[in-house]
Amino acid sequence: MIPIGTDRPSKKTPVVTISLIALNIVTFLFVSLGLNSNSALAAGVMDVGVFYPGTWTVITHPWTLISYAFLHDPTGLSHVAFNMLFLWIFGGAVEDRLGSLWFALFYLAGAVAAALGQWCIDPAPMIGASGAVSAVTGAFAALCPRSRVRVLFFFSVIEIPGLVLVAIFAALDLLGQIGSTISSVGGIAYSAHLSGCAFGLATMIALLGLRVLPRTEFDLFFLLKQAQRRRAMRAALDQSSSPWMNDSAKLAATAPGVAAATKSTTLFAPRSMSESDVKDALNDATARWSRGEFATAAAAWERVASRAPTHPESSGALLLAAVTHGRKLNAPARAREILAALLTAVPAPSREVIEQTKAFLSELDETAPA
Numbered sequence: 274m275i276p277i278g279t280d281r282p283s284k285k286t287p288v289v290t291i292s293l294i295a296l297n298i299v300t301f302l303f304v305s306l307g308l309n310s311n312s313a314l315a316a317g318v319m320d321v322g323v324f325y326p327g328t329w330t331v332i333t334h335p336w337t338l339i340s341y342a343f344l345h346d347p348t349g350l351s352h353v354a355f356n357m358l359f360l361w362i363f364g365g366a367v368e369d370r371l372g373s374l375w376f377a378l379f380y381l382a383g384a385v386a387a388a389l390g391q392w393c394i395d396p397a398p399m400i401g402a403s404g405a406v407s408a409v410t411g412a413f414a415a416l417c418p419r420s421r422v423r424v425l426f427f428f429s430v431i432e433i434p435g436l437v438l439v440a441i442f443a444a445l446d447l448l449g450q451i452g453s454t455i456s457s458v459g460g461i462a463y464s465a466h467l468s469g470c471a472f473g474l475a476t477m478i479a480l481l482g483l484r485v486l487p488r489t490e491f492d493l494f495f496l497l498k499q500a501q502r503r504r505a506m507r508a509a510l511d512q513s514s515s516p517w518m519n520d521s522a523k524l525a526a527t528a529p530g531v532a533a534a535t536k537s538t539t540l541f542a543p544r545s546m547s548e549s550d551v552k553d554a555l556n557d558a559t560a561r562w563s564r565g566e567f568a569t570a571a572a573a574w575e576r577v578a579s580r581a582p583t584h585p586e587s588s589g590a591l592l593l594a595a596v597t598h599g600r601k602l603n604a605p606a607r608a609r610e611i612l613a614a615l616l617t618a619v620p621a622p623s624r625e626v627i628e629q630t631k632a633f634l635s636e637l638d639e640t641a642p643a
Contacts, residue, residue: 275355275425276362279435281417281491283365289373290364293380294357297343297402305347319344324393324399342384344400356402362422363406364412370416370486379476383408383469390468395453397462404465407446411473414439415481415493418570436493443470490548490585495642496554499586501559555586562593565640570594588622591615592630605637612637 300318307315321334324341332339345353366375387404391397413420418436433441443466450463480486481494488494546554556571574594578587591611599608615622615630622630 274433274438274441276422277425277436278361278423279362279366279417280421281366281369281435283369285369287365287368287373289377289380290360290368293364293377294360295356297345297353297360300343301345301347301353304344308347319347322400326388326389326396326398338385338388339381341388341399342402342405345402346400351435352401353365356406359406360402360409363409366417367412368407371412377411378524379473380405380409382476383472385455386472386554387462387465387469390471391462392464394464394468395450395462399462399465401462401465404462404469407442407466407469408473408476410439410442411470411475412477413473414470414473415477417491418493418496419491436496439470443467495552498556526632546577546584548584549580551577551584551586555590558590562597567597571597571602582618583620588615588618588626591618592622592633595630596633599633599637609634609637 304315304319306312308319320346322337322340324337326329345356349444364376364380367379370603373381383406385404386408386555388399391399391404391497416438420435422435422438424431424433424438446463446466449461450467453461477486478493481488481492489576554573554577558570558577561567561573562570574590574597577584578591581587592615595608595611597613598604598611600609612630612634615626621627
């Protein structure tokens with residue numbers, strides 16, 4: 274599988290990514306052509322740049338923790354070509370999120386982390402940018418897990434989610450490392466690949482978790498929150514009891530008057546919501562639903578859908594509101610009104626939401642009082 278592009282193009286020219294690629298290619302050509310012409314300088318560059326794992330080497334030649342990442346096998350093009358291809362495909366998106374300076378520092382830190390990982394797991398002399406590039410792919414998996422990566426696969430082009438593709442490459446490296454350990458045959462720094470990828474993934478998760486790096490609707494944390502909301506949706510849809518359960522008494526005791534207010538909520542409102550407002554509102558609605566505050570949860574989901582109709586979570590929020598009205602608030606008419614709006618919404622909801630909408634409509638019809 275060879276990646277050839279993503280749906281996350283750089284918003285601005287990825288200066289550092291291009292510079293790193295150029296530096297690697299220039300160094301490769303200098304060393305390769307120099308060795309073929311018996312250049313002592315080229316041989317010297319190759320000799321002092323290789324990373325040899327060992328405490329003494331790190332103390333006396335600390336630059337090799339980085340310099341090795343700019344050297345490649347001088348006998349062929351495949352080593353440098355594949356590394357630079359991966360750096361070009363994934364580097365731009367990561368540089369966009371980190372900024373050029375921080376991306377450069379992250380890349381160099383990834384090279385160091387990969388070298389240390391190889392040293393600890395399977396010590397052997399190292400050259401090549403694959404460890405640092407793996408750090409970039411790990412970062413890409415955390416920052417753009419839902420992105421679609423175009424991959425050349427057996428003479429055809431397919432699209433794979435970024436997180437899935439990085440996981441596949443990591444699994445292949447893990448299998449390679451296991452096979453290399455069993456057979457005692459080296460040649461590829463699998464441990465460096467794995468260490469670099471783990472470093473990139475962990476670093477981005479830490480930065481996002483601490484909010485040092487602003488979160489977006491594309492990153493891993495958003496994906497996890499989306500999964501949480503989908504679990505809540507499935508939990509609501511999977512309940513086998515009647516849509517108009519006897520929750521009205523509980524509702525009246527905990528939130529009197531709110532049920533009637535939610536019925537008058539319109540699907541359209543003049544004001545819009547920011548991305549952060551949408552996230553906060555969805556999280557609040559989910560929390561209220563889990564506490565049994567069904568009326569206010571339904572109102573919150575409808576408010577999100579009306580004020581942010583084009584948001585990816587809007588249709589799911591409306592479906593949750595409909596299910597809550599039908600199963601928890603004894604308001605099947607309101608539930609049908611919302612479900613009808615979902616089926617005619619523009620843009621159309623996802624296939625999953627449409628199927629669940631139709632299924633719930635059928636359930637309402639089957640359990641309607643005669």
